[in-house]
Amino acid sequence: MIGKDKILSLLSSVLKKAEADSADAVYIGGESGLTRFANSTIHQNVSERNSRVYFRAIIGKKIGVASTNSFIREDLEKALYNAIEIAKNQKENPDFPGLPHQQDYSKINTYFEKTARFTPIQRAEEAKKIFDQAQAFNLTVAGSFSNGDTEIAVVNSNHVACYQPLTTAYINLVVMGDNSSGYADQLSRNVDDIKMEELTQTAIRKCMDSKNPKDVDAGEYPVILEPSAVAALVEWMNYIGFGSKSFQEGTSFLSNRIGKKIMGDNVTMYDDGTDESAIAFPFDFEGVPKQKVMLIEKGLAKGVVYDSISAHKDKVKSTGHALTPDSAEGGLALNLFIEGGDSSLDGMIKSAEKAILITRFHYINGLLDTNNAVLTGMTRDGTFWVEDGKIKHGIKNLRFTESMLKAFSNVRLITKERKIINSWWGDVGCIVAPAMLIDNFKFTGKTEF
Amino acid sequence: MKDRIKEIIDYLKKKKVDYADIRHQKTSLEDIRVKNNTVEALSRNEDQGFGIRVIKNGAWGFAASSILSPEEMKRVSDTACEIAEASALTKKEDVRLTPTEIHQDKYQSQYQKDPFKVSIDTKIGLLLDACAIIQKNPKVKVAEGSMSFFKTEKVFASTEGAFIEQSILESGAGIIATAVEGSEAQRRSYPNSFRGDYASRGYEFVEQLKLLENAERVREEAVELLSSPPLPEMETTIIISGNQMALQVHESCGHPTELDRVLGTEISLAGGSFMTLDKINQLKYGSEKVSIVADATIPGGLGSFGYDDEGVKAQRAYLVKDGLFVGYQTSRETAAVLNQQSNGTMRAEGWNRIPLIRMTNINLEPGEWELEDLIKDTKEGVFLDINKSWSIDDKRLNFQFGVEACWEIKNGKLGKTYKNAIYTGITPQFWNSCDAICNRKHWRIWGVPNCGKGEPMQTMHVAHGTSPARFRNVKVGVSK
Numbered sequence: 001m002i003g004k005d006k007i008l009s010l011l012s013s014v015l016k017k018a019e020a021d022s023a024d025a026v027y028i029g030g031e032s033g034l035t036r037f038a039n040s041t042i043h044q045n046v047s048e049r050n051s052r053v054y055f056r057a058i059i060g061k062k063i064g065v066a067s068t069n070s071f072i073r074e075d076l077e078k079a080l081y082n083a084i085e086i087a088k089n090q091k092e093n094p095d096f097p098g099l100p101h102q103q104d105y106s107k108i109n110t111y112f113e114k115t116a117r118f119t120p121i122q123r124a125e126e127a128k129k130i131f132d133q134a135q136a137f138n139l140t141v142a143g144s145f146s147n148g149d150t151e152i153a154v155v156n157s158n159h160v161a162c163y164q165p166l167t168t169a170y171i172n173l174v175v176m177g178d179n180s181s182g183y184a185d186q187l188s189r190n191v192d193d194i195k196m197e198e199l200t201q202t203a204i205r206k207c208m209d210s211k212n213p214k215d216v217d218a219g220e221y222p223v224i225l226e227p228s229a230v231a232a233l234v235e236w237m238n239y240i241g242f243g244s245k246s247f248q249e250g251t252s253f254l255s256n257r258i259g260k261k262i263m264g265d266n267v268t269m270y271d272d273g274t275d276e277s278a279i280a281f282p283f284d285f286e287g288v289p290k291q292k293v294m295l296i297e298k299g300l301a302k303g304v305v306y307d308s309i310s311a312h313k314d315k316v317k318s319t320g321h322a323l324t325p326d327s328a329e330g331g332l333a334l335n336l337f338i339e340g341g342d343s344s345l346d347g348m349i350k351s352a353e354k355a356i357l358i359t360r361f362h363y364i365n366g367l368l369d370t371n372n373a374v375l376t377g378m379t380r381d382g383t384f385w386v387e388d389g390k391i392k393h394g395i396k397n398l399r400f401t402e403s404m405l406k407a408f409s410n411v412r413l414i415t416k417e418r419k420i421i422n423s424w425w426g427d428v429g430c431i432v433a434p435a436m437l438i439d440n441f442k443f444t445g446k447t448e449f
Numbered sequence: 450m451k452d453r454i455k456e457i458i459d460y461l462k463k464k465k466v467d468y469a470d471i472r473h474q475k476t477s478l479e480d481i482r483v484k485n486n487t488v489e490a491l492s493r494n495e496d497q498g499f500g501i502r503v504i505k506n507g508a509w510g511f512a513a514s515s516i517l518s519p520e521e522m523k524r525v526s527d528t529a530c531e532i533a534e535a536s537a538l539t540k541k542e543d544v545r546l547t548p549t550e551i552h553q554d555k556y557q558s559q560y561q562k563d564p565f566k567v568s569i570d571t572k573i574g575l576l577l578d579a580c581a582i583i584q585k586n587p588k589v590k591v592a593e594g595s596m597s598f599f600k601t602e603k604v605f606a607s608t609e610g611a612f613i614e615q616s617i618l619e620s621g622a623g624i625i626a627t628a629v630e631g632s633e634a635q636r637r638s639y640p641n642s643f644r645g646d647y648a649s650r651g652y653e654f655v656e657q658l659k660l661l662e663n664a665e666r667v668r669e670e671a672v673e674l675l676s677s678p679p680l681p682e683m684e685t686t687i688i689i690s691g692n693q694m695a696l697q698v699h700e701s702c703g704h705p706t707e708l709d710r711v712l713g714t715e716i717s718l719a720g721g722s723f724m725t726l727d728k729i730n731q732l733k734y735g736s737e738k739v740s741i742v743a744d745a746t747i748p749g750g751l752g753s754f755g756y757d758d759e760g761v762k763a764q765r766a767y768l769v770k771d772g773l774f775v776g777y778q779t780s781r782e783t784a785a786v787l788n789q790q791s792n793g794t795m796r797a798e799g800w801n802r803i804p805l806i807r808m809t810n811i812n813l814e815p816g817e818w819e820l821e822d823l824i825k826d827t828k829e830g831v832f833l834d835i836n837k838s839w840s841i842d843d844k845r846l847n848f849q850f851g852v853e854a855c856w857e858i859k860n861g862k863l864g865k866t867y868k869n870a871i872y873t874g875i876t877p878q879f880w881n882s883c884d885a886i887c888n889r890k891h892w893r894i895w896g897v898p899n900c901g902k903g904e905p906m907q908t909m910h911v912a913h914g915t916s917p918a919r920f921r922n923v924k925v926g927v928s929k
Contacts (some may be wrong), residue, residue, distance in 0.1 A: 008492035016766040036904055042536040046905070047512040047528055048801045050498065065492035065685035069515045075495075082493050089569040091577070098848075120510075122571045144904045145638075152834045175716050250629035257632065287891035328482040328490035361721065363713050368838040368851040369869050371632045376849050376871075378842040399840070399847055399873075401927060444927045445873055448723075 001116070002029065002051075002071070002161040003150060009156040011053070014076045020057040020084050022099050025157035025167050026285050026325060028052050028072065031116075032148025035123040040131040040140040042124060045445050054285075057083040065325045085217035097312035102159040105282040105289050106274040115167035115191040116149035130200045134175050139207055143173040147191055150427045154287035162283050162391040168427050169194055174381055175203040178300040179449065180213060180394055182206025182344030183381035185223070185228065187422040187430060189279060206359060206382035209259070210394025215446070216385065218398065221356050222412070223441040224386065225346050229362040230338060231421035231431040234269065236366040236375050237404055239424075242271070242295050243321075244310035245330035246370065253373040253405060254301050263299040263408040265343060270294045271305055271333035273320065278335060278420050279430035283320060290320040295333065299409070306331040341414025341434065346411050348437045350389040356398070357391060357439065366404075373404035378447065400447035406440075411439040450517070454606050457501070457522050462608050464530055467504040468546060470607040470612075472758060474498065474800035476599060476657070479565060483594040485577040485584060491569070497732045501529045508536035513801040532782055546781040547790055549761050551607075556615040558756025559748055560651030562622050564598040567652045572596055577626075582664035583626045588672045590634075591627040596620075596655060599910075603758075611675030611760035619751060619910060621647030621896060624664060628671040635674035635852055635868055637667040641692045642835050647751045647896030647910065654749075663857050670854060680870035681857050682735055686830030687872055687923045690825060691887075694813060694835040695895035697912035701760040701876040702734075703808040703911070704743050705845035706768045710806075712786065718904050720843025723876065724774060726787075732774040734868045738816055741769040743778050744914075745793060745809035747906060751767030751896030751912035752811070754796070758804035761793035768811070772881070798907035805903050810894060812914030816886025820917050823885055825861040828878035831925060832856045832863060833870060849873040849927075872925045879920060887916035891895040 013027040029051025036044035040391050053076055064086030068079040075115040123145045134141045146169070154165040171194055172185035176322040184202040186194050225233075237253070246252035253262070273281050274292030283289050286308055294302040306314070307322030323329035349357065358383030366375040379397045386392065415434040454471055461469040469752050475497035482490040499522065500513035510533030512525045513837040564572075576594030585594035606612045623645015625638045639647040640658055648654045689697060705722040709715055724732065745763035747753055754763055759781050778794040779787070783806065795804035825831065838851035855870035856863045894914040901908055 032905075033532075034905055036714075036717070037539070038620055039541075039712075040539070041541050043509065043714050044803060044904075045508075045510055045532045045536045046803055047532055048513040048905075049525075050801055051515060052496075054492075063491070065490065067492065067494040069496045069498065079495065084664065086491050086493060086569065089573075090491055091573060093489070095487070121538075124535040124538040131539060142713060146904075172717055176713075176716065202504065220481055221832075247633070249627060251634040252625065254627075255632065255634075326490060326492040328484070346616045362843045363840045365838040365840040365851075368871060376838065376840045378847065379597065379838065380843055393877045397842060397847075399849060401844070401849065401871075413494050413825050445847055445849065447842045447844070448875070449844060449846075 001062050001165065005244060006162050006164055007151060007389040008155060010160065011153065014073065014080055015155060015157060015343060017077060018057055018080055018084065020059050020087060022058045022157045024056050024070040024154065025098055026054040027153040028150065030148055030150035030324035032146065033120055034144055034146035035120060035127060036144040037127050040134065042127060045120060053079065054325040055083040057087045059087045060094040061094060061096045062087045063093055063096060064090055065421065067326065068425050069117050074276040076307055080448040081426050090207060094410050095309045095313045097201055097308055098253050099156045099158050100286055100288050100308065103195040103289050105162055105274050108274060108276045108280045108282055110166035110189055110280060111162060112167045112190040115147050115169050118147045118191050126196055130173065130196065137208060138205055139204060141173055142176060142177045143171065145171045148208040150316060154283065154285060156287060160287035165243045166427055170422055171199065172449045173199055173203040175207040177207045177211060180210040181381045185422065187420050205346055209391065210382055210384060213396045216395045218443045218445050220440045220442050222352060222354065222437060222439045224352065224355050224357045225436050225438060227419035227433040227435055228421055229358045230436050231433040232361045233375060233404060234336055234338060234431055234433065235423055236364050238336060239371055240366045240370040241373060242304055243330050244304050244306045247304040248313060250309060251370045253371055254304060257301045258303065260301055261299050262301045262405050263296055265299050265409050266411055267296055267408045268339035269296040270337050271335050272337055273335040278432050281428040284322040285324045288318045288322065305333045334425045338434060339431045340416045340418050345415055345435050347387055348435065349391060352386045352389060355386040357386050368397040375404060397447050398443040398449060404441045409437050410439040411436050412439055451604065451893050453519060453522060453605055455528055458606050458608055460523060461503065466530065466608065467507065468608055469503040471499060471501045475602045476799065477565065479598045481572055481596045482574065483581060485592055488573055488668055494925040496799065501525050502803060503532035504531050504544050505530050505643055506537035508540045510536060510540060510542060511803045543783045547785040549781060549791060551610045552756060552762065553612045555576060558649045559619050560616045562652035564652040567601060579624045579660045579664045582625065582661065583668045586668050587673050588628045588630060588675065589668055593625040596622040598731050603757065605760050607760055609654045613731045613756045613760055616649060616754050617649055617705060617754060619647060619649050620651055620654045621645055621898060622658055622660060624660050626667045626671040626676050630675045633675055635671050637671040638835055639663040641895060641898060642837060642853060648749045649753050649899045650749050651752055654808045666766050674854060674868045677838055677866040677868040679868035682926040684922055684924050686827055687920050687925065688827060688830060688917055688919045690830045690834040690917050691891060691893060691915045692895050693836050694915035694918055695832055696850060698741065698811055698813050698838055698913045698915060699897060701702060701845055701848055702768060702926060703811040706777050707806045708779045708783040711777065712783060719902055723844040723846050729759045730773065730775060732776040733772055734877055735772045736883045737772045738883050738886055739769055739772050739880055740814040742767050742808050743794065744810050744812060745811055747810050747894065750810035750894050751898065751910045752809035757793040757795045759795045760799050761791045764793045766792040776874055780799065780806050788812045796909060798852060800911060802907050805907065807909045808911040810912040810914060815889040815892040815916050818885050818887045820887050820891050823887060823919055824858060824863060827858045828860060830858040830887065832858055833872065848876065870925065872923050873927060873928060874923055882921045883918055884920040884921055892916040896917045905921065
């Protein structure tokens, strides 16, 4: 950890030298470790200390961006100089509204000392306990266990100076048998929250229960999606539809549909970077405070998230969803929540006459028909046939190809309990998802295992 | 830096490691993205640091830092050793590396024009001109152009005596037209989707792409797709364009022949492979027309280099020969399992990542057909062009790929256009249905700059040499 004062003062001091109309700097840096295992042995075990500082220089409406991963003053000054030189040679961006001004940020705790200091030996000891538990069932384990700390700061020439330290711990487990596998994972800011024993038992149980999987033909079935599966669908929906870029370009399933009913009454999705119960982060990479944004409310298309430039284009205010300055992706929702219902996973299983229970999906892609949110992907690591209210047996993995507008219009039940699921956005984001029972979910193919 | 690297190797030797290597890497990246009349992003990023990989007590440890002081290099060395000691807590047997020739050498990729010395005006101008052409049809809502340039300087040294310096320059560019009508959007890209084509070459590669000459065509094809019907569901003959074949080779042959995946070490993220050890020299992967080679030695390929990140010299090795599965992509550790030598495919995204088995240039060898003759020879089927979506199961068997555009083939002629086309299959059945591959005239290397693998995630630059090919009895059009 470098610390708030040193980061803010060095960045401010370097920015003062900017021969530009305005400028900002974004610092992201920290230390992390990751222990990876397969066949119940640690085969990759890594540690990294790194940082990145982005400078954005503005001359008129011309923007130049340069970055360095050195935190030495002369390297920072060189990066700022590069940003200014690029700005001088740039074309004007008419949508640039100017840099944000100083604002108030939510005070949230995102840093846990023990998580930052958790050592490779501690990770290895936990891994060994997991391997031993699986060995008792003649099963092996693959997965990873990571932890680390990160400091993020944004400083600009309009007196924005915000800083947030944060920690993250994440474990994922795939327990492997001869012809089956089981999955469990957990993400938290605090390593003490990780329930190793419970996760291990869940993955072992799923692997044991899905032994000798049977064939099921492709077709439409009711599905019970566990939180990891729901989150994987919503993660792709976010990528193709909840951000300002796809919305403005007309490729989002929300384009031309704001205010219209596109999902069931029981479906609400929103983004909230300030909810401390998940992986919160109070400001975006322009230093704008994160706003809670309703995306889908009781099935109605409500809105998308913005950074400054895309917001200016639509004559609205930034919602605090800018990515790093080198990005051209507009605003993106990094802290997604899917509202819970009043059911439970057991209740869903008991209520199902026939259904397929899915632990998680693999290799989803949603680029084929983004306006209809058509996704395809495979099931993985624990797919089960449910009949007469009971899990009967494991089934071989299936491929789904389905419009999410249709799927989320067919949600029969939603669990009250929600889980924090790891997302593409690492330390600054997650998806909080319940389990769902969805009718008429379409499977278009199957595989051999 | 060279002296510091040599000092650290001596320091590691004194720590009685079984093996250690250090990699210092410095990368410059320039990225330009233009949309309609605006330059949306123009950035230059500098990145450098070092990573130290050790085997101690028979287990792996790796630590990396962006701080280049001698004190930090010693701290990182100590950390790598401590991590290896932690790894050893769960080891079943000692890590064993297959022997390799030890090199002290330099490698420089070849180029004519340094893109970092070409003026920003020239680069932006080309993309804005292409976007202006694309915008001439009012149904095109978004015209996009992008360019990226990478300059990487690497030094690798090991306790075995290797000392290798490499300098690799890479360039790429592409354009996209997105036509929109109501709640329907269709896209055409050139020369490939996902930001174009890339090569280990200079700015001359971008000039030779002829972006301006293709802008009008992609514009009109995107607009035409808006009024095209979706591809109906059926089983038919398909001819796949060269760029979509690159994706096909990547997903269904490149990844499943990575020996680390086969041995289970990627299970937690990307999965395993159906091409298990018992299948080598046994599995009829494809028809006798199909030969696939991993070749890191081709000048200009985005997967080309002098030495991999274990110091093993770049090689050419068959994966599939005349339809038979004959080999894997290997590392020094995984090759030892087969009592073979590494064929040199270990690469890391940067100084802060461990090397993994990564595709080099995984090439489908050309056949004998002219594309025109192949279409003439096809009574009924579809022609599929440029990847749009991709998904494959975690053993690389069931795949479903979508393309930007599809044309009907009827009685040997291209006919009407279909939108939202997909095709699906099971890998070995699919490749065994290949009955024709186009010749070298139609063969080119496609650079893929976004291949993901590993935890922490590493994005690698790889490539695929392909030409159009024909497959029989393939299920198409199952989008919804």
